[in-house]
Amino acid sequence: MTKRLAPATPATLDETDRALLAALAADARQPVSELARLVGLSAPSTAERVRRLEAQGVIERFTVQIDPRALGFTLQAIVRVKPLPGQLHLVEDVIRRIPEFVECDKVTGDDCFICRLYLHSIEQLDEILSKVTERAETSTAIVKSTPVARRLPPLG
Amino acid sequence: MTKRLAPATPATLDETDRALLAALAADARQPVSELARLVGLSAPSTAERVRRLEAQGVIERFTVQIDPRALGFTLQAIVRVKPLPGQLHLVEDVIRRIPEFVECDKVTGDDCFICRLYLHSIEQLDEILSKVTERAETSTAIVKSTPVARRLPPLG
DNA sequence: GATGAAATCCCTGTAAT
């Protein structure tokens, strides 16, 4: 499952924690010494804070953001998927197994799943969706631009 | 703008590059020495490859993945936004200015924007959407679970 | 032209204040 337990009490962050998270969001591979300089603390204290944020579960992981276009994924689509009666679990499995689905949320409402697809071509869209359309109705939107790229929520 | 130019020729990755990206996706703060061990290369060669992937634009940035629940965002919503005539740019600005919108794509089709919201409560949903509903029709879906969390596309 | 090896330098983590 993708669910992890949320802490009973949300973590309370001070100004330094917020600055630290922002710095890590901008460049997660910065040395602790540099992070320390940015937040105005000593290196050991800074390292300790990073560890604490990880232990608290605030930081899930440090990761890399890939540019899909640099890999030849010229197209991005957002697809709403409404499984036919009795096909819900199967549809979920199919989506999970197709790596071009880079993200999928199960949501309330008529459309059960909302997914993001990376594609090399418009032909590939058809090819991939055909594996889903036997078991679900789909509704596709092609991404034209991204006014807000994944960003941190307010940390207040 | 959020647009950056895609390279004319997509980068071609060998097996080592793919392993490297996967390792970085799993933990972007791993020392180069550890990455080198994982991909079976020397540390300098590994560091060089990481630099090349950045220069090629394959790696956009190293970043941190936050658990919104650990910060008290108990709710996640995906909202489709269809601006009223003449309100498109204003709606885009409003969305960009509200930090609880952590992601927003402009798409083809009837609904112009598809956005992701982090929320502390269901009341906050109303509060935030009210800033949009004067200028757009919205359609909200609450995230119940995430079968596929952001993952790398196929690197083949 | 790119990879591996060795030396220097810097960073990280520990312990003590």
Place this chain on the structure above:
DNA sequence: ATTACAGGGATTTCATC
């Protein structure tokens, strides 16, 4: 939380294939 110190990692240079 900082400082000092010891250990390990990173980067540069150089030699190699």
